[in-house]
Amino acid sequence: MLRKQSKKETAGASTAQAMAASGRRISVSDMLRKYGLVFAILIMVVVLSSISGTFFTSTNIINVLRQISINGILALGMTFVILTSGIDLSVGSLVAVSGVVCGSIVFNNPDAIWLGFLGGVLVCGLFGAITGFMIMKFRIPGFIATLAMMTIARGFALVYSDGRPYVLTSEKFKLFGQGYVGIIPVPVVILIIVVLLTLSLLYYTKFGRYVYAIGGNPNAARASGINVGLTTMIVYTLNGLLAGLAGVILASRINSGQPAIGVSYEMDAIAAVVIGGTSLSGGIGKISGTILGFLIIGIINNGLNLLNVSSYYQQIVKGLIIAGAVILDTTSKRRA
Amino acid sequence: MDDHILEMSDIGKSFPGVRALDHAHLNVRRGEVHALMGENGAGKSTLMKILMGIYHPDQGSISIDGHQVVIENPAVALRLGLSMIQQELSPIPEMTVSENIFLGREELYRGTPFVNQKSLNARTKKLLEEFKMRVSPSAKMNTLSVAQIQMIEIIKAISYNSRIIIMDEPTSALSDEEVNNLYETIRGLKRKDVAVVYISHRLEEIFEIADSVTVLRDGQFIGSEPIGAIDKDRLISMMVGRELTNIFPKQRVELKGEILAVRGLSRTGVFQDISFSVRKGEILGVAGLIGSGRSEVMRAVYGLDQRDAGEILLDGKPLDIRNVKDAIRHGIVMVNEDRKGYGLVLCRSIKENIALSNLDYLSRGKFFVNLRKEKEACAKLAKELMIKMSGINDTVESLSGGNQQKVVLAKSLMVMPDILILDEPTRGIDVGAKAEIHSLMGEFARKGMAIIMISSELPEIMGMSDRIMVMGEGKIRGIFNRKDVTQEDILKCALTGEVKSA
Ligand SMILES: Nc1ncnc2c1ncn2[C@@H]1O[C@H](COP(=O)(O)OP(=O)(O)OP(=O)(O)O)[C@@H](O)[C@H]1O
Ligand SMILES: [Mg+2]
Numbered sequence: 091m092l093r094k095q096s097k098k099e100t101a102g103a104s105t106a107q108a109m110a111a112s113g114r115r116i117s118v119s120d121m122l123r124k125y126g127l128v129f130a131i132l133i134m135v136v137v138l139s140s141i142s143g144t145f146f147t148s149t150n151i152i153n154v155l156r157q158i159s160i161n162g163i164l165a166l167g168m169t170f171v172i173l174t175s176g177i178d179l180s181v182g183s184l185v186a187v188s189g190v191v192c193g194s195i196v197f198n199n200p201d202a203i204w205l206g207f208l209g210g211v212l213v214c215g216l217f218g219a220i221t222g223f224m225i226m227k228f229r230i231p232g233f234i235a236t237l238a239m240m241t242i243a244r245g246f247a248l249v250y251s252d253g254r255p256y257v258l259t260s261e262k263f264k265l266f267g268q269g270y271v272g273i274i275p276v277p278v279v280i281l282i283i284v285v286l287l288t289l290s291l292l293y294y295t296k297f298g299r300y301v302y303a304i305g306g307n308p309n310a311a312r313a314s315g316i317n318v319g320l321t322t323m324i325v326y327t328l329n330g331l332l333a334g335l336a337g338v339i340l341a342s343r344i345n346s347g348q349p350a351i352g353v354s355y356e357m358d359a360i361a362a363v364v365i366g367g368t369s370l371s372g373g374i375g376k377i378s379g380t381i382l383g384f385l386i387i388g389i390i391n392n393g394l395n396l397l398n399v400s401s402y403y404q405q406i407v408k409g410l411i412i413a414g415a416v417i418l419d420t421t422s423k424r425r426a
Numbered sequence: 427m428d429d430h431i432l433e434m435s436d437i438g439k440s441f442p443g444v445r446a447l448d449h450a451h452l453n454v455r456r457g458e459v460h461a462l463m464g465e466n467g468a469g470k471s472t473l474m475k476i477l478m479g480i481y482h483p484d485q486g487s488i489s490i491d492g493h494q495v496v497i498e499n500p501a502v503a504l505r506l507g508l509s510m511i512q513q514e515l516s517p518i519p520e521m522t523v524s525e526n527i528f529l530g531r532e533e534l535y536r537g538t539p540f541v542n543q544k545s546l547n548a549r550t551k552k553l554l555e556e557f558k559m560r561v562s563p564s565a566k567m568n569t570l571s572v573a574q575i576q577m578i579e580i581i582k583a584i585s586y587n588s589r590i591i592i593m594d595e596p597t598s599a600l601s602d603e604e605v606n607n608l609y610e611t612i613r614g615l616k617r618k619d620v621a622v623v624y625i626s627h628r629l630e631e632i633f634e635i636a637d638s639v640t641v642l643r644d645g646q647f648i649g650s651e652p653i654g655a656i657d658k659d660r661l662i663s664m665m666v667g668r669e670l671t672n673i674f675p676k677q678r679v680e681l682k683g684e685i686l687a688v689r690g691l692s693r694t695g696v697f698q699d700i701s702f703s704v705r706k707g708e709i710l711g712v713a714g715l716i717g718s719g720r721s722e723v724m725r726a727v728y729g730l731d732q733r734d735a736g737e738i739l740l741d742g743k744p745l746d747i748r749n750v751k752d753a754i755r756h757g758i759v760m761v762n763e764d765r766k767g768y769g770l771v772l773c774r775s776i777k778e779n780i781a782l783s784n785l786d787y788l789s790r791g792k793f794f795v796n797l798r799k800e801k802e803a804c805a806k807l808a809k810e811l812m813i814k815m816s817g818i819n820d821t822v823e824s825l826s827g828g829n830q831q832k833v834v835l836a837k838s839l840m841v842m843p844d845i846l847i848l849d850e851p852t853r854g855i856d857v858g859a860k861a862e863i864h865s866l867m868g869e870f871a872r873k874g875m876a877i878i879m880i881s882s883e884l885p886e887i888m889g890m891s892d893r894i895m896v897m898g899e900g901k902i903r904g905i906f907n908r909k910d911v912t913q914e915d916i917l918k919c920a921l922t923g924e925v926k927s928a
Pocket of ligand 1: 441442444445446464465466467468469470471472473513814815823824825826827828829854856
């Protein structure tokens with residue numbers, strides 16, 4: 091029954107052939123899997139341009155990008171949190187905190203726009219650090235800790251501003267939300283900077299590796315000498331800082347620091363991350379996915395507006411598209 | 427010849443980039459123990475997962491009792507009288523032992539939808555006693571050791587009363603005593619005409635328990651023989667495709683000064699008053715049964731678990747090891763026995779896993795990873811350890827069990843530590859790669875590394891160690907020079923605490 095040893099050679103050749111054959115087969119489905127979202131965006135763009143004359147104009151494109159920037163910044167921060175298998179529900183409230191803190195500074199001193207900027211960003215960073223500390227020290231799940239922080243931060247914004255918006259008349263302050271660099275809106279420039287920053291953090295630093303490892307298997311991370319608690323805390327701090335940044339841009343765009351703004355912003359951010367293929371159980375995901383995710387959400391919002399879909403229906407359509415994108419993504423992955 | 431209970435013919439299966447099975451055959455007779463052998467990544471687990479309906483074959487056919495069957499999913503397989511002990515243990519950590527064993531087969535109070543937990547616990551207790559396990563049916567799975575979990579999986583598979591039981595490396599975490607219990611069980615099964623497909627990399631086991639053997643290599647059928655018709659060397663050359671002469675290539679190394687000393691280490695209820703030392707260039711083997719506390723002691727030395735008392739001295743100076751980072755900083759590195767729990771981030775790539783505990787070494791400056799150095803260093807190690815993969819960017823998940831174990835080893839070998847603690851280092855690794863790893867260990871020892879090796883495989887302990895420490899019930903039962911003792915002495919000492927007078 092025994093085969094001859096010399097069979098080995100031909101065996102090797104046939105395996106190689108089989109591999110080459112299967113390799114070709116994969117590359118097609120691989121393409122689809124990798125670039126499925128890109129195709130989705132292209133289809134949306136083609137459809138929208140053919141229906142609406144205004145969609146594919148440079149004004150509208152720049153408009154879309156500007157609208158996207160706030161959710162984009164939030165989603166990039168959220169990507170880190172979700173990669174560690176956490177979640178942050180407090181970012182919407184933090185946007186308001188940043189708005190009132192920054193607003194109060196600029197309200198009292200219309201020239202101190204950079205002080206306002208720093209104030210908004212850093213206070214939110216502090217809030218994020220506190221959330222991270224709670225998670226690290228008391229080992230409570232991120233969902234619970236940030237749910238608590240969501241109401242605490244909202245309450246803080248209301249108490250701090252006495253429930254009233256800071257109406258801002260400073261011309262200089264318009265820079266962050268309404269200014270331009272050449273033809274590119276400043277929020278878009280900030281978004282691009284944040285993209286580059288998060289890209290390099292995630293892919294080129296030790297910290298990035300820790301984030302992936304913690305999300306994939308916290309025990310293995312700890313056994314490899316990684317300080318899991320500290321890394322988690324830094325992740326939530328980073329997310330707080332970025333929420334603060336988004337808050338400043340928003341305040342500048344609407345010329346006021348509003349304590350009640352930003353409600354459910356976290357949901358769009360989470361949606362963008364999940365559409366981008368990042369696993370809610372952590373360890374798997376990419377910045378490029380998140381970028382595609384917030385682009386899709388932005389295009390949907392813009393397109394539905396251009397098509398004059400009623401805002402009630404918009405919510406349903408948005409939900410369906412999100413569910414569809416994720417189903418497509420998971421089924422194409424399972425097929426492998 | 428016709429009395430085959432199971433016939434798998436011409437099975438083919440591809441994964442992205444890999445041809446895992448290529449015209450594989452397996453014929454098993456009623457009531458026999460059939461060993462399925464092959465190197466890491468040969469396709470053994472894949473073939474068995476196809477049989478259990480976990481994977482679907484690209485081609486080929488399966489017959490049970492002469493009837494061709496299509497096995498859509500594990501539920502169908504169970505109904506056909508098949509059950510399997512998975513190589514990758516998959517307990518539900520938050521559930522109890524009895525809940526795990528009877529998962530999906532919960533007994534209800536008659537006429538109600540309520541689970542009769544009392545009866546399930548009683549049945550579990552009986553099963554546990556049969557296997558001489560001292561574990562409560564209501565203990566949570568996450569409080570058990572790897573070996574205990576493996577025993578529970580064995581019990582679970584047998585409790586289905588199947589006609590064919592597949593055991594994919596059932597003994598990889600077990601020590602001799604438990605293995606002997608398992609043999610007893612298997613002989614009992616044979617008497618009931620149950621067929622067993624038995625996968626193991628421990629050759630002694632095959633010759634002890636198997637009636638016939640089928641060998642796969644690179645997914646292909648190489649041969650099938652009654653066990654009486656072949657010997658160890660023949661079997662190895664069938665698996666590896668070449669001769670392998672020296673299985674335990676222990677090198678002669680001159681021992682230098684003492685580097686690590688542990689004094690009076692204790693952790694309440696786990697281990698007491700542990701004192702030992704290792705010298706540079708020495709390999710200290712650690713033997714003992716399940717629950718003897720050998721892994722726990724080493725985890726405490728590595729800073730992964732707390733200790734209640736005792737000190738650890740490095741070069742005579744006391745060390746304050748509070749966490750793993752402290753240990754690594756002082757040149758102590760440990761390879762954990764629980765590769766899924768503590769060793770690997772399964773969803774990430776081979777490269778990232780190998781790099782994970784070496785990022786300080788692979789960095790440029792304080793923050794940035796040197797991507798080029800990372801790639802080169804990881805690729806080099808993967809090649810040295812002969813990891814079977816299509817590239818270092820494959821996820822660890824997609825590797826065969828033995829190749830995953832090699833990744834765990836690679837993590838600890840990139841930066842040569844001063845003290846290397848290995849807990850079951852060659853668990854699930856095939857003969858060829860094992861010899862490779864053992865010769866690497868010898869190499870490291872020659873360069874002055876101190877190695878502590880926990881192993882359940884006595885031939886490995888006997889073959890590689892300079893001294894052997896035997897543990898039992900949380901205490902040291904004796905430390906011996908290898909030359910002064912036999913395998914039987916060690917086993918006896920581990921079992922009864924009886925020390926052979928020198
Ligand atoms: N889910 C999967 N995705 C991709 N490749 C896989 C998958 N499962 C197995 N493989 C590949 O198929 C081959 C055979 O793997 P298999 O697990 O059957 O090996 P094995 O003989 O059981 O090895 P070991 O002795 O290490 O357990 C390997 O090259 C492995 O990398
Ligand atoms: Mg296997």
